[in-house]
Amino acid sequence: GSGGSDKPPQHQVFINFRGADLRRRFVSHLVTALKLNNINVFIDDYEDRGQPLDVLLKRIEESKIVLAIFSGNYTESVWCVRELEKIKDCTDEGTLVAIPIFYKLEPSTVRDLKGKFGDRFRSMAKGDERKKKWKEAFNLIPNIMGIIIDKKSVESEKVNEIVKAVKTALTGI
Numbered sequence: 001g002s003g004g005s006d007k008p009p010q011h012q013v014f015i016n017f018r019g020a021d022l023r024r025r026f027v028s029h030l031v032t033a034l035k036l037n038n039i040n041v042f043i044d045d046y047e048d049r050g051q052p053l054d055v056l057l058k059r060i061e062e063s064k065i066v067l068a069i070f071s072g073n074y075t076e077s078v079w080c081v082r083e084l085e086k087i088k089d090c091t092d093e094g095t096l097v098a099i100p101i102f103y104k105l106e107p108s109t110v111r112d113l114k115g116k117f118g119d120r121f122r123s124m125a126k127g128d129e130r131k132k133k134w135k136e137a138f139n140l141i142p143n144i145m146g147i148i149i150d151k152k153s154v155e156s157e158k159v160n161e162i163v164k165a166v167k168t169a170l171t172g173i
Contacts, residue, residue, distance in 0.1 A: 001075065006092070007057070007095035012040045012063065012064045012065060012170065013034060013039055013040065013041050013063060013064070013065045013066070013067060014041075014042045014043075014059055014060050014063040014065070015027060015030070015041065015042070015043045015066075015067045016060075016066055016067065016068045016069065016070065016082045016083045016084065016087060017068075017069035017071065017074070017080070018069075018071055018073045019073045019074075019077065019079045020069060020072075021073070021095040022069060022071055026069075026103065026149075026155060026159075027043065027069070028043075028098065028132070028155060029156070029159050030067070030159050030162060030163075031043055031159065033159045033162075033163050034163060034166065035118075037163055037166075039163070039166060039167070039170070041048055041062065041079055043060050053079060053082060056079070056083060056099070056128065057082070057083065057086045059079070060083060060086045060090060060096070061086070061090060061095070062086060063096060063098045064096065064097065064115065064169075064170065065096070065098075065099065065100050065166055065169050065170065066087050066090075066096060066097075067097070067099050067101055067162065067166070068084060068098055068099070068101065068141055068144075069101045069103055069115075070086060070098050070100060070102050070103060070105050070110045071100065071103040071104065071105065072103075072104065072105065072116065072117065073120075075113075075117055075118070075121035075124055076120050076124060077124070078124055078125075078128075080172055081121070081124070081125070081134050081137075082130075084134070084137045084138070085130065085133055085134055085137050086132075086143060087137070087141065088136065088140055089113040091140075091141075093143075093149065097168070097169045097172075098134065098141055098144055099144070099145075099146060099150065099162070099165055099169065100141050100142055100144055100147075101146060101147045101148075101152075102142075102147070102148045102149065103149050104115060104149060104150060104151065106148075107142045107146060107148065108142075110138060110142045111138060111139055111143065113138055116117040118171045121134075121138070135152040145153075147161055147162055147165065
């Protein structure tokens, strides 16, 4: 880049996900695979360290692609859902490609906020005036062609499938 600029490197891919369970397993394999393919990744590692949410929302704006990984605990986190709202806004504007990944969840569970996933969302969003916007994001994102990981999936194969999808999306930008 140009000398002396403090701008972060272009984070081509932002990973939106919930939970220590995924960070140490699936997400860590995914990050490694993306980096091996020279794909710049930004992973939301800062939530625990008190990084302000605005910083993460700005990172989403600067990204070209977001991998939204929906897992069972996703809707416990207001951070995840606020990020999802931002992802929807950016995809609506056409500045971002979102690739939903359903980690041991049916897309319809996410879309319609069913079961425990929906119950957690309702208790997390209780009384929040943004609830309607959040529901819209859950309605929209799962309708995008995503990648489903279920109990029978070989996770390493799924990681490769995601890397391929990211590469395809990057060439289309």
